[in-house]
Amino acid sequence: MKYNRGMTITTPDPSSTIPAATEYAPDAPDAMVIQSGDLVLLLGADYKRFLVRVQSGHSTHTHLGVFRHDHLIGQLWGGVATSESGHQALVLQPGLADLMKQVKRGTQIIYPKDAAYIVHRLNLRAGSRVIEAGTGSGSLTIALAWAVAPSGLVVTHEVRPDIFKVARDNLERTGLLPYVKMYQTDIEDGFQVGDADALFLDVREPWRYLHHVRRALRPGGFFASLLPTANQVIDLLHGLDEHRFADVAVEELLLRAYKPTPDRFRPDENVVGHTGFLIFARCIARDEEIGRWQRPERRRYEARMRTQAEIEAEAARRAADVAAGGKKYPRMPLPG
Numbered sequence: 130m131k132y133n134r135g136m137t138i139t140t141p142d143p144s145s146t147i148p149a150a151t152e153y154a155p156d157a158p159d160a161m162v163i164q165s166g167d168l169v170l171l172l173g174a175d176y177k178r179f180l181v182r183v184q185s186g187h188s189t190h191t192h193l194g195v196f197r198h199d200h201l202i203g204q205l206w207g208g209v210a211t212s213e214s215g216h217q218a219l220v221l222q223p224g225l226a227d228l229m230k231q232v233k234r235g236t237q238i239i240y241p242k243d244a245a246y247i248v249h250r251l252n253l254r255a256g257s258r259v260i261e262a263g264t265g266s267g268s269l270t271i272a273l274a275w276a277v278a279p280s281g282l283v284v285t286h287e288v289r290p291d292i293f294k295v296a297r298d299n300l301e302r303t304g305l306l307p308y309v310k311m312y313q314t315d316i317e318d319g320f321q322v323g324d325a326d327a328l329f330l331d332v333r334e335p336w337r338y339l340h341h342v343r344r345a346l347r348p349g350g351f352f353a354s355l356l357p358t359a360n361q362v363i364d365l366l367h368g369l370d371e372h373r374f375a376d377v378a379v380e381e382l383l384l385r386a387y388k389p390t391p392d393r394f395r396p397d398e399n400v401v402g403h404t405g406f407l408i409f410a411r412c413i414a415r416d417e418e419i420g421r422w423q424r425p426e427r428r429r430y431e432a433r434m435r436t437q438a439e440i441e442a443e444a445a446r447r448a449a450d451v452a453a454g455g456k457k458y459p460r461m462p463l464p465g
Contacts, residue, residue, distance in 0.1 A: 163201050170223040180231045225275050228303045229268045235295035238268035240404055242384045248276045250409050251327035251351045255280050260328040262286035262316045267296030274305040283309045284322045320345045327351040336368030346412045355405045362406045374410035375422035
């Protein structure tokens with residue numbers, strides 16, 4: 130699904146006689162009809178998508194022609210809009226994936242397949258308080274705000290002023306800015322708030338900030354990060370040990386789409402493969418022995434490594450004794 134960012138132009142327009150999208154339903158509840166100020170998704174037959182904020186007296190210019198907003202207002206969701214040039218588009222309520230993919234990009238975004246899982250693993254719901262750094266283009270921030278609204282809060286940090294503005298514009302456009310508190314700041318000295326239910330780091334070296342993470346999270350709080358390379362993951366895993374984080378998991382999500390054609394049902398050629406490593410952990414008490422709470426497979430591996438090291442050390446000691454003129458084999462205990 131491709132989004133045509135930059136191809137839609139919304140302008141005020143004079144009155145027009147173009148037919149309305151769908152017959153007006155005067156008895157329909159407000160939630161069933163489009164109103165001025167609503168965010169609308171226009172979906173063409175070619176599956177190109179346009180995200181539009183409906184305003185009375187305005188119009189949107191696309192490759193399908195000009196769509197008059199006044200002909201959208203009052204129409205039922207799921208109907209068909211007709212442009213001045215006679216082309217049609219479905220008029221739909223945008224979903225979270227639409228909002229995330231359509232954002233203006235100043236940086237690489239976190240894709241919906243990862244964002245949805247991050248929201249799930251951070252245990253977010255309406256009323257949750259979550260901290261994020263860095264904001265980037267605001268794609269994940271949109272997903273976080275979507276999850277915690279209307280009574281929760283996302284507190285996000287971005288150091289670059291140009292990217293900060295891009296993210297703010299994206300959040301404002303999607304209508305989610307009221308649920309986000311934005312700070313243009315470096316997290317080197319810590320986060321602007323604390324007592325958070327969850328915290329997500331999208332920074333190059335997240336292990337450098339884990340001491341700040343501990344102070345910002347509630348006891349037992351949820352932590353997550355996304356990293357592109359294995360070396361970064363390894364450094365973060367060492368940091369999580371040092372700062373007493375348990376229930377650690379490293380995962381990646383691969384998404385395989387299928388062609389929804391009944392007579393030719395088969396995988397799509399475009400596979401959304403590796404986009405990053407997802408790391409999740411829980412903040413535990415500082416006085417807990419972290420070794421007790423590591424995953425069983427890791428404890429077994431480390432036990433094997435310790436045993437192997439002891440065997441190699443003993444072999445080296447015996448070799449040194451033999452080289453010094455000692456016996457090749459150690460004294461064996463006599464029976465009785």
